Amino acid sequence: MSPAPWWKTCVAYQIYPRSFCDSNGDGVGDLRGIISKLDYLERLGIGMVWLCPVYASPNDDNGYDISDYEAIQPEFGTLEDWIALRDGLHARGIRLVMDLVANHSSDEHAWFVESRTAKDSGKRDWYIWRPPAADGGPPNDWQSVFGGPAWEFDGATGEYYLHLFSKKQPDLNWESTAFRTELFAMMRRWVALGIDGFRMDVINLISKPDGLGAGGNEGGMDRALNGPRMRDYLAEMRREVFAGTDLVTIGETPGMRLELAREITDERAPMLDMQFHFEHVDLDHAPGASKWDSTPMTMPALRATLSRWQEGMEPHGWNSLYLGNHDQPRAVSRYGDDGRYRRESATLLMTLLLTLKGTPFIYQGDEIGMANVAFDAITDYRDIETLNAWRWLTGERGLDAATALTMIRTKSRDNARTPMQWSAAPNAGFSSAKPWIAPNPDYTAHNVAAAEAAPDSVLHYTRRLIALRQRTPALHGGQYGLLDAEHPTLWLFERADATQRCLIALNFSDGRLPVPSAVASLPLRLGNYPPGDPATLRPWEARILAAPSHRSAP
Structure with missing residues (x-):
């Protein structure tokens, strides 16, 4: 029997660079900051790092709006810094997986700048343009994930472009052969630089439904999920970029049903090696309401959902396992008890994550039990989705500020984006300067230095748990x-x-x-x-x- 692929037997760690460690005192995490913590990752037992985007970006959505796929964002460092990070990880036996955002780019990317110049531009069809509807309005009533219409009118050519997220994140048009050819070439250049794979942002949105803009397309992102040519595009990407390699491909796939996930990760003819589904992180969304309208999270519902995916991906599919990431509230606050039983529930959740079948992804800070932050005012928040939601909740919904802030505190993506808590020093030991977002005030008690000094800490337990998993084949292959x-x-x-x-x-x-x-x-x-x-x-x-x-x- 052939040995299992490397990505089936390792534990992954997700790094959100802006919030991990600041090396130069500008208040923003950077590549050299990550390099300074590589020994920490090695001691933890990590085998793979998923690095959130470090590409050039105007930061409308904190790097998920890319203006140059082959340049490093200056506040993160340089390509030489990235190479030093790659080499430092590889020297410690840790693989490096880059984040690929290929459903959309920044509106400041050279591709879009050219696309919007004229209707006959050479890159016009690299994006999704439509003329106004008969009444002069948007082509249909699709709504953006971040709030408001998903179509933006561009006066230069008198047409609308589609953006399922921010208006500064125009959707790319995978129908264009020229675009796909350039995208795959760019990916191969990253492969040549020595990466070990890609995590692919909202990759199941890349195929839009037929008749887009012809009317009758109520909804928004949900109408673009798992589109008619998604399989074709993923299979083509596999052939053009990954054939003959041991690189890992990890898809973020909101709204993907189990049967389709099993199909696209089937090891006999994979389109992706694994995928992140969203069913368990949607369990506390009130039915028929927005993500900000919460309903209690129950263990039986979580058990039923994750068990169904554990059993349903057999025998040939593979799960990506996660309880938290940069888009979700902190795991211990969502699934556990971040008060009296914070250490106990954080270690229980880590036990669950590392004993299910699949590749587990630890989000930075979960290994010390970092919790949600309750900022005092909306002005303390930085996330575009959160700020848009505040305007909607207090405007169209008509909620009072206190109610809206309670909803924001529960679900904001900024819960996961406060600085990594390295010590009780000012700014949580993250930076010598004021961070881009304030640290959680609880950092004085909950931090890596304190965890290192406490033998029963979440950190020490996580190290023992990873070591047990690595030496117990039944825990990663059974x-x-x-x-x-x-x-x-x-x-x-x-x-x-x-x-x-x-x-x-x-x-x-x-x-x-x-x-x-x-x-x-x-x-x-x-x-x-x-x-x-x-x-x-x-x-x-x-x-x-x-x-x-x-x-x-x-």
């Missing part, structure tokens, strides 16, 4: 089996291969919980509490237990 689908607070599952079997018991509550005698009698491999009564799980207790193999003799 099958997932849910053992109790009904218990309201106990998540009990197994991971098993031909020779090993681990049982994972997780108490998602602040109460004590009896466990079955057959579970209590098993030897403990790792737990987030000191040894205690084996028949009782303490609040937010997690245990990884050694169980007899299914193939063992009676």
Whole structure:
């Protein structure tokens, strides 16, 4: 049997460069700051880094609006700095995955600048242009993810261009063969520079539905998901860029159903190696409402959703695993208890993440239990989606400021973007200057330096957990089996291969919980509490237990 691809056996770590570490005192994280923390990543046991965009950008959406795919944003450093980062990671056995934003570019990209000059421009069809509707308005009523119409009128040529996100992020037109040829060439140039793969932003939006702009297209992004030629484009990209390599391809795929995800990651003919689905991070969205209208997150719903994806991707698909990222609230605040049981619930969530089947992605700071921030005023927030939502909530929705701010605090993407908390020094040890966004005030107690000094910290537990996963084949290659689908607070599952079997018991509550005698009698491999009564799980207790193999003799 061939060995598993490298990306199936490693633990990944996502870095949001702007908020990770500032080396030059300008208040913005940078490449040299990341380089200064490579030993930290190595000690953690990381095998892959997903680096959020560091390309040239006007920063309308913090780098996800790219103005030059082959230039480094000056506030992050230079190409030489990037090369030093690549070499530093590779010297430590850590792979480097770049973020690819290919559904849209910045409106300041040279491609779009040329596209908007004239209707007969050579790059006109690299973007999606449509004439006004009969009433002179937008071609249809699509809405942007960030609020407002998804069409922007451009007076130079009297037409509208499509932007599913900010108006400064015009959507690229994958129907254009010339565009795809140039895109794939650019990707190959990054491959030649020694990267180990791409994470692809909203990659299932690249094929727009037929008849776009012909009327009757109610909605917005949801109408562009998983379009009619998406498979063709992904297959072409695979052939043109990745054939004959061991590079990893990771798709961000909102709104992708399980059956399609299994198809596009089928190892027998993959279009992508793995994908990020959104079902579990949408569980606390109130039905039929906006993301800002929350409903309680329940463990049974989370268990049912993730178990369905664990089982449903078998036998040939592969999961990307995550509980938090740069677009989501902090995991311990969303799924755990960031108050009394912050350490316990953060370590339980890390146990879940690192014992499910798939490639786990740790978001920076989750390994020390970083939590949501409750800024005092909307002026403390920086995220374009958040600021647009504030205007909508207090304007069109008519909510009072206190109610709107409570909603913002719960769901804002800035929860994940406050500076990495390295120490109790000013600015959380992130920078010698005032950071671009304020740190969470709790950094004085919750930081890497404090975690290093505490043997029972989330950080030390995460290191032990990663080490256990790496030396236990059943935890990265074994099958997932849910053992109790009904218990309201106990998540009990197994991971098993031909020779090993681990049982994972997780108490998602602040109460004590009896466990079955057959579970209590098993030897403990790792737990987030000191040894205690084996028949009782303490609040937010997690245990990884050694169980007899299914193939063992009676």
